Amino acid sequence: MLSLIRNLYRSRTLLMTLAWKNVALRYKQAYLGVFWVLLKPLCLMVIFSIVRSFIGINSGDIPYSVLVFTALMPWMFFQESTSEGVVSVTGNTALIRKVYFPREIFPVIAVGTKIIGLGVNLVMVFLLMAWHDISPGLQALWIPALVLYVSLASLTLAFFGAAMNVYYRDVTQALPVVLSLLMYLSPILYPLHLVKEKLLVQQIAGPFSEWYYRLYSMNPLAGIIDAFQNVLLRNEPPDFASMLPSALLLAVMFPLSYAYFKRAERFFADVI
């Protein structure tokens, strides 16, 4: 963990330059530029709102569209940064085979540069909130910490996936499937408090209900999405109880994933 920060600090010029290259390339010949970042969550928001009108999801006193968009903001970040992170090593074959520098730069840049998109979507959330006359409170100060937390979640998957992908390109194929499953396992289409109500209050799975809930909240996105909605829309602090299982999971998995990446890194140039 410390060695990650030290390596990144030592190659900070390269890190910044490659990050700038990433961002510049992404928008160099795309005239709509940042608009693309907004398009996807906006479309999903519309679709989810239509779906909701058939099945009826109780969104409490917050308009459903705002609730969904606020959930989509971290989700889109997670989805795009891990997908790009996983292919970031294999996508830089030329560099990997010719020059040595700490390879973790690639996933870190892939994840880091996606924060720009997250920022753009955050502005959109504020606009939607203004439209529906919801004003953000002091709790919104949690946002930087939450962004860091979701970045760590992305990096955990990205380090592991990127290293695996060098050996087995199957990862590139499998990831979209995993991510789309994860999307329905995360409280996006429905708010987290519905899950809590069913499992913790109504105990619909009988004696196992609490275990099911713990299992559900092992997904880091569950806690993160709910936290973003809390601090932005409800002006409430994040629900730490539902974030704890995933935080423990991440605390174990992140160092493991990084260690695996560093171990595999030595053979990248030979295998890639």
Place this chain on the structure above:
Amino acid sequence: MSMIEVSHLPKEFHLGALTSLRRSLANAARRLSGKTVEERPAFKALDDVSFSVERGEVIGIIGHNGAGKSTLLKILSGISDPTGGSVKVNGRIAPLIEVGAGFVPDFTGRENVYLNGAILGMSRAEIDSKFDQIVEFSEIGEFIDTPVKRYSSGMQVKLAFSVATAVESEILIVDEVLAVGDVAFQRKCLDRMENLINSEGRTVLIVGHGIRQLERICSRMILLRHGQIVIDGEPGAVSKLFLDETTLKSAENALAAGPQPLRPYKDSKVMEVTSLEIVGERKVMDATVCPLMSDLHIRLTINALHPIRNAEIQIGLHSPEMVFMTKSSTLTLPDPLNLEPGINHIELVVEKLAFCPGTYGVGVTVFDWARNKIWAGNKLRWVLVESTAEQAAKLPNGTLAYLPSHWEIARGEAP
């Protein structure tokens, strides 16, 4: 203290390195349960390589394709990990392994200088201070703000080389970059390399195939064969060994392939060569042995289908790499050569054959009165020039031929 210290370095690659996920999992399971894992065949790219490099030395690493040169450089620059042994590097290494690896076609020259500089480990301030120098050396000039994708390939390489040599590192690693750009720029690159070496006293490792160029710049050379160091020492001796080896190898290949058949030339219906004979008592494989400094008789039989007035026949001897050592022409005869319909016997005597011992091929070309080719062929027969033990002991090495010559040595009073 040595700048680089390499001891007993192996590098193995597993043949067919990527196994299926199923086999990997099966192997992992066996390893965990303590059973023996099925071994994949290993290929030794480097085998017990040891050497050390002192400050200011310029080391040239040569060898045939696949000898392990690039693998060695990759290990030294940290791109790839050795399978064992130890590598110690004291000082900052700038890897110039194939220049321009990190160029982005959509970026301008200026942007690419910053990008490539950062990739090679320069800080922002360092690039800023060297920017003008880089652009000037690259001869890119006004095109520096044009996207690199619109550059000619020569311009890209020039820019890349300029960035790479601007890196201030104690150790410079260069792989095959001397052959970039046009001849004038190559000259400039060589001068730049020599400048880096001589005045800045950098330690340099170069891998390449331009043996003569390397011989000139390097203070020491290492010859690799099949991943092992064959010889490590003074450039002249190493490059000689390598070149001799190369010549021998191509001679062997040529002999193994045997002589070319006497086949009709294109669809010429004027004549055919029915036989070509090298007079000699002994044969080694398909090559006729000719002792050094003896006369070589070549007998050619031509079946002319029409009278061929004022023809020209050329017979030459060439090395296995198709460098002609000598050619003789019938045009030097006092009278024009006329080939009559039917069989014509022609004999050429090459007097006192004075080629460096080795294998030589025979080439024949026939021209008509208008000097159009009507028959041609190379590698038709092989001649093996052999020296006696006595000659071999006296004749110097490193030449292609020994022309007849004599010495005059006079003695005078000391001034």
